[in-house]
Amino acid sequence: MTSGTKGSGPDHVTLRQILDHDEEGVLRLLLAPTGQDVTVVGVVIGDEEPARTHAGRIVLAAGLPPDPATAGTAVREAARRGASALVLREQEGAPLPAQALAAAEECGIALLVRASWADWGDALALLRSATAFAAAGRDDLMADATTGGLAALAAATARLCRGSITVEDPQFRVLAHSATGPEADGLRRSTILGGRVPEWRVAELRRSGLVQTLRTSGDVIHRAADGDTPERLVVAVRGGGEMLGSLWAAADGRRLSPDAAQVLRRAAALAVPHLLRHRMRESGTLRREAHALRGLLHGSGDRRAHLWSLGLTPDVPCAVVVGVRASPEEPGSEDRTLEALAVQATALRPDARVLREVDTIAVLLPAHDGGQPRHDAGQPGDALALARELDALAARTPGAPPVWTGAGGTVGSGLDASLSYEEALLVVRALRDREGRGRDAHPVRSAGPDQVGATIEALRMLDAVRPVWESGTGPVHELIRTDLAAGGELVRSLAAYLETPGDVASAARRLTLHPNTLRYRLRRVRERFGVDLDDPDTRLVVTLAVRLSGMP
Structure with a gap:
């Protein structure tokens, strides 16, 4: 795709004007062998029209795979077709391929990279804005x-x-x-x-x-x-x-x-x-902050730079609150629900930073508000209070899918926000696990680590033992595999029996069965698969296998 940048004045802009106009740092110049006053008369995105000249245009290498050899080839091809400059996507934490720099120097073409927080739309908006300024009334x-x-x-x-x-x-x-x-x-x-x-x-x-x-x-x-x-x-x-x-x-x-x-x-x-x-400034700021917050939560990139992008310093304690929604029945309802939760979070805590992803919102709570210390901010109770506020809002939203909210523990610095984020996700997972297994008389959809600590530890152990289970064989494996393929009747019965624990009457009530029906199913487990539930080791393996099966 090729697009020009014609306006009411000059139909071109120099590379220097583009860089001077780029206050947000969308592009970074790596090399300009012929100087920064080279003329840019348009932009080409990708390489969709291989027969068309690139004369005087800046090429945005969208879709280029992160391969050093490919980058060098792209530079040479852009120069061969007359491009003024080529823009590559910056790979965070990875140096630019030396092949690309060498090719740019040899071919005399300017080489730039697009910031990792930005997208190609930001680069297009920058070029459009810079050209408009160059064309403005004279x-x-x-x-x-x-x-x-x-x-x-x-x-x-x-x-x-x-x-x-x-x-x-x-x-x-x-x-x-x-x-x-x-x-x-x-x-x-x-x-x-x-x-x-x-x-x-x-x-x-x-x-x-x-x-x-x-x-x-x-x-x-x-x-x-x-x-x-x-x-x-x-x-x-x-x-x-x-x-x-x-x-x-x-x-x-x-x-x-x-x-x-x-x-x-x-x-x-x-x-x-x-x-x-x-x-461009408004969208660029939002993109850069989202990129920084995502990097902090996932522990990727330069975490100290991410903190500064969010206006925080490394000595500020913080906690993370996460909200995760169930798959909605009504299309679009998830967007309305999560948007409402994001707005509520910033309304309750103006200093909060909120990240919206597909089915999740994550809220970073710094321990200050407007530069002034807060006695309650960043404390476990503060994050838990926000989680409960968001839970209450989701519960009273008509037609909204279920949302579980979890508060992570406080960490001493935003540099460690990923630890609180991981814990908040574990809290949500524990809440969903408990609800799926009917552990609570009424659904509990908000908590902190202290409220579901035992379940969190159990989930961590299950995660650790899963590879061992999946690589094993034997009667219990045969039981689980065969019954799940047939609908999981025995697995559900075992789950209720082991949860009670071993109380046939209570397990039967939970399954809405006659006790004799449950006893019959337990006999089938022994007679058909040779699984002896009276043996402590076998019972432990069956308990783990049933939990790992994912059946409620």
Whole structure:
């Protein structure tokens, strides 16, 4: 796939401009044999069109396998087809193949790597934003505003429109605004002070159809004065057909200039690179924090760098809370449930860091809040309290699948967060195991390690003995394998009998059977498979085998 980067100005950008624009560190330059002022006129993703030239383009090596020889070949091929630069994916903890560096030096092509926390979409967004800045106005009265950020653009637009300007994102959050004078209406003042358009106003705009018109219109929309609400003009800021935000001009205390609509159109064009950069920063920050949190929880990569990315220092104790959902019956319900739990976690603990994965949320609780020590933060009770809050929320969410929440123990540093995370996962596993085997009269779906310590130890032992069991043979193996293939009737009966322990009447009640039926099944175990449950060693092996079978 090949895409150009043409805009309303120059249709190119230099490698130096791209790197200067890259405040988030999406790309890292390794080698530029011909200098950083090489021109980039477009981007190629992967190698989907082998016959097309790469002249002047930057090649994103998406899908390239992590093979040193392959990387060197990709560099040579990109150079042969005229590419200005090639971007490889950074393998965290692994050096770049020497073959690639040698090939770049020999062929005279710039070589870069994409940060491990970023994806190819981030690289594309960076190129798009850098090119938009390079193409921004160079020939009108507002050109100087492009270098001063959104605030300078809002001020210049307000001066030319003779009104007040706000720049908003698609969620109607204020990104920048011009000075607010004493004549400003109440709506503008509340919007500026609150950092976003009030909810009641957004609802009103939706009912009136203006929001839909704004998302689809390509021109300035006029809103006549209405009582105390002055005349307003609004225009969507679009990049590549996508709405990036909007500009609003309000006639505060005087009429807007006759050419206000024309000024607003030009301002919207100049706002494109700024809003692209804002979106890139926002998404880049989220991706980098998610990457850092995932690295901490899984104990991978540079854990100290991960901590700094999250704004934490190594001397801050922490604990981890994990929520795991069951497979939902209703498609999409898992997303709503886990999203609600993530929001609740940050609402209860604003300093919490939350990672959403497929069927799990993990919450890192640092022992501080806003830089101030918390006497309860990071303590076992604090993590357990959050686990119980999330459990209560999941339980009262209509139609939500079951969710188990576990609190890990406190560790002295975020560098060891993976230990708390592993323990929290074990707590969840213990809760699910106990519920599956009917150990609790009522389902218990939140706990800390102290509440399920014995079950955690049993699970660890079962994990340790599993390889021994799976490599063995004998009557018990034959019993388990044959019965599971037939539906597991004997295994379930053995589980209940061993859990009671050995009380036929209690086990029969648990299975909803007549005691004689259970006695008959136990005789079958002895007569058919030669398994003697009266022998202590055999009973131990059968107990382990039944637990390892996964049958409740």
